Amino acid sequence: xxxxxxxxxxxxxxxxxxxxxxxxxxxxxxxxxxxxxxxxxxxxxxxxxxxxxxxxxxxxxxxxxxxxxxxxxxxxxxxxxxxxxxxxxxxxxxxxxxxxxxxxxxxxxxxxxxxxxxxxxxxxxxxxxxxxxxxxxxxxxxxxxxxxxxxxxxxxxxxxxxxxxxxxxxxxxxxxxxxxxxxxxxxxxxxxxxxxxxxxxxxxxxxxxxxxxxxxxxxxxxxxxxxxxxxxxxxxxxxxxxxxxxxxxxxxxxxxxxxxxxxxxxxxxxxxxxxxxxxxxxxxxxxxxxxxxxxxxxxxxxxxxxxxxxxxxxxxxxxxxxxxxxxxxxxxxxxxxxxxxxxxxxxxxxxxxxxxxxxxxxxxxxxxxxxxxxxxxxxxxxxxxxxxxxxxxxxxxxxxxxxxxxxxxxxxxxxxxxxxxxxxx
Amino acid sequence: xxxxxxxxxxxxxxxxxxxxxxxxxxxxxxxxxxxxxxxxxxxxxxxxxxxxxxxxxxxxxxxxxxxxxxxxxxxxxxxxxxxxxxxxxxxxxxxxxxxxxxxxxxxxxxxxxxxxxxxxxxxxxxxxxxxxxxxxxxxxxxxxxxxxxxxx
Numbered sequence: 001x002x003x004x005x006x007x008x009x010x011x012x013x014x015x016x017x018x019x020x021x022x023x024x025x026x027x028x029x030x031x032x033x034x035x036x037x038x039x040x041x042x043x044x045x046x047x048x049x050x051x052x053x054x055x056x057x058x059x060x061x062x063x064x065x066x067x068x069x070x071x072x073x074x075x076x077x078x079x080x081x082x083x084x085x086x087x088x089x090x091x092x093x094x095x096x097x098x099x100x101x102x103x104x105x106x107x108x109x110x111x112x113x114x115x116x117x118x119x120x121x122x123x124x125x126x127x128x129x130x131x132x133x134x135x136x137x138x139x140x141x142x143x144x145x146x147x148x149x150x151x152x153x154x155x156x157x158x159x160x161x162x163x164x165x166x167x168x169x170x171x172x173x174x175x176x177x178x179x180x181x182x183x184x185x186x187x188x189x190x191x192x193x194x195x196x197x198x199x200x201x202x203x204x205x206x207x208x209x210x211x212x213x214x215x216x217x218x219x220x221x222x223x224x225x226x227x228x229x230x231x232x233x234x235x236x237x238x239x240x241x242x243x244x245x246x247x248x249x250x251x252x253x254x255x256x257x258x259x260x261x262x263x264x265x266x267x268x269x270x271x272x273x274x275x276x277x278x279x280x281x282x283x284x285x286x287x288x289x290x291x292x293x294x295x296x297x298x299x300x301x302x303x304x305x306x307x308x309x310x311x312x313x314x315x316x317x318x319x320x321x322x323x324x325x326x327x328x329x330x331x332x333x334x335x336x337x338x339x340x341x342x343x344x345x346x347x348x349x350x351x352x353x354x355x356x357x358x359x360x361x362x363x364x365x366x367x368x369x370x371x372x373x374x375x376x377x378x379x380x381x382x383x384x385x386x387x388x389x390x391x392x393x394x395x396x397x398x399x400x401x402x403x404x405x406x407x408x409x410x411x412x413x414x415x416x417x418x419x420x421x422x423x424x425x
Numbered sequence: 426x427x428x429x430x431x432x433x434x435x436x437x438x439x440x441x442x443x444x445x446x447x448x449x450x451x452x453x454x455x456x457x458x459x460x461x462x463x464x465x466x467x468x469x470x471x472x473x474x475x476x477x478x479x480x481x482x483x484x485x486x487x488x489x490x491x492x493x494x495x496x497x498x499x500x501x502x503x504x505x506x507x508x509x510x511x512x513x514x515x516x517x518x519x520x521x522x523x524x525x526x527x528x529x530x531x532x533x534x535x536x537x538x539x540x541x542x543x544x545x546x547x548x549x550x551x552x553x554x555x556x557x558x559x560x561x562x563x564x565x566x567x568x569x570x571x572x573x574x575x576x577x
Contacts (some may be wrong), residue, residue, distance in 0.1 A: 359467075359494060360465070360493075361465055361467075361492075361493035361495070361557065362434075362493050362495075365551070365554070369429065369430040376465065377465040391492075392465055420434075424434060424436070
C-alpha cells in the first residue's frame with residue numbers, strides 16, 4: 001500500500017480502459033457491471049505485458065543467457081510489487097498460481113498431504129475440524145469439502161443470518177480446539193457482506209487454528225494490509241483486480257510455507273532429483289511447478305501500480321458511494337429486493353437483487369438488451385442462495401471505472417425490466 | 426427494447442411460462458431423471474411413462490422445472506409434443522428442433538414438425554440461452570434410455 005499519486009477522476013480513469021468505448025449495438029454503449037466476475041484492464045496493464053513480451057521474454061530461472069536473466073528479473077520484480085501491494089513482509093511469502101482457486105487448492109491439498117515429516121499443526125487428520133462459512137464462493141468451499149473427504153476430518157460452517165451477515169452466535173461451539181483450519185472469504189461475492197476478519201482471526205488464534213482468507217473479491221476494492229489482517233494465508237486472482245487471467249497468488253507466512261509439502265510437482269520446484277525420489281526447493285519455488293505465467297505476473301504488477309496510484313482508500317470510497325446509490329435506487333422499485341445488507345461500511349460493491357417472479361436469466365437478458373452487463377445465476381455460491389430460498393440472483397458489481405450515471409442506468413434498466421415482463425403477462 | 430428481445434420473449438413463450446402444460450410429477454412412470462444446469466442452477470425432474478402394451482407410445486411426460494422463462498416454456502412445449510405419440514414418430518421433431526436451436530438462426534423452424542417449438546427459436550441467436558431451451562429435451566433423452574434399459 002502506498003499513497004495515491006493521481007486524482008480519482010473517473011473520466012480520466014475511463015480513458016485508460018480501451019474496452020469501455022465498445023458499442024453493443026449501434027446506439028447502445030456497453031455498461032460493464034460485472035467486474036466481480038472478471039475486471040476489465042487498463043492500457044497500463046496491457047502495455048506492461050506487451051513491453052515485457054517485446055523486450056524481455058524468455059523462460060525464467062533457467063538458462064545462462066541474458067534474456068533468461070531479464071525475464072527472471074521481470075518475474076521476481078512482479079512478486080516484489082505484489083508483496084508491497086498486499087503489505088506482505090517478504091516477497092518470498094508469495095507463490096504465483098493460476099488463480100485464487102488454485103491457491104486455495106494448494107493449501108487444502110498440502111494440509112492433507114499426509115507426509116509423516118510434516119509438523120502436526122500443518123496436517124489435517126481424522127477427528128480434526130475445518131470451519132468455513134455459508135457464504136463462501138465454491139472456490140473456498142469445495143477444496144475444503146474434498147480435504148475433509150480425503151482425511152476424515154469434519155467440515156463445519158458458520159451460518160448466515162436473516163440480515164445477510166454471518167451469524168456468530170454459536171462461534172464458541174463451532175470454533176474449538178478441534179478446529180485445524182478456518183477458511184473464510186473477506187467479502188461475499190454475492191451479498192457484498194464484509195467478514196469481521198479481526199474477530200474471527202482472534203478467535204481462531206485462541207484455539208490454534210490456521211486462518212485462510214479468500215481475498216479474490218476484496219483485494220481490488222479496499223485497502224488491503226496483511227500485517228493488519230493477521231491471517232496465515234490469503235488467496236487472490238489477478239483477473240479480478242484489473243490484471244490478466246491465468247495468474248493468481250497465494251500468500252502464506254514463511255514459517256508455514258517452509259514446512260508444507262508441495263501441491264503440484266515437476267520442474268522448477270525441486271532441489272535434487274534421482275530416479276527414486278526428489279527433494280524440494282524452498283518456498284515460493286516449491287509451490288511453482290512448471291513454467292509460470294510470466295507476462296501475466298508482469299501485468300498483475302502493473303495492475304498493482306495502477307490501483308496504488310489511485311489509492312485504495314479512494315477506490316473504496318468511490319465504490320461505496322456507487323453501492324449506496326444502487327442499493328437505494330433498486331430498493332425503490334416495486335417488486336425488487338436487494339439480497340444483501342443495507343448500505344453501510346459493512347458491505348461493498350457487489351449488489352445482488354431479486355426481481356419478484358422473474359428468473360435472473362430473464363432479467364439479465366433484458367438488461368443486456370439495454371447494454372447493461374450483469375451476472376446472473378448462483379454466482380458460484382449455491383449454498384448461500386439456498387439459504388435464502390433463491391435459485392439465483394442478478395448481480396451488479398462496480399469497479400474503479402463505474403460512474404454514477406451507469407448506476408442510474410442500471411436502476412432505470414431494472415425498472416424497465418419489471419415493466420417489460422409486466423406488460424407481457 | 427430491442428427486436429431481438431421480443432423475438433426471444435414471444436407471447437407463446439410467456440404463455441407457456443405462466444401456464445405450463447403437463448407440469449407436475451405424476452404416476453405411473455418407468456424412468457425419472459434429474460438434470461441440472463450447473464452454470465445457472467436450473468433444475469428439472471422429469472418422468473417418462475411408456476405404454477404398458479410394450480410399444481413405445483409415450484403415455485405421459487411429467488416434470489417439475491425450476492428455471493428461466495425459456496427453459497420452462499421449452500419443457501411445456503416439449504411435453505405437449507411428446508405425449509400421445511410414438512417415440513419414433515416424434516424423433517424427426519426432436520432432431521429438427523435440436524438442429525434449429527443450435528444453428529444460430531440459420532435453420533428456420535418447421536411449424537408442421539415442432540408446433541409451438543418455433544416460438545423458442547429466438548434463443549438460437551443467444552448462445553447462452555440454447556442450453557436453457559435444450560435442458561428438458563436432454564432430460565427426455567436420458568429418461569428414454571433408462572426406460573428402454575428397464576425393458577431390457
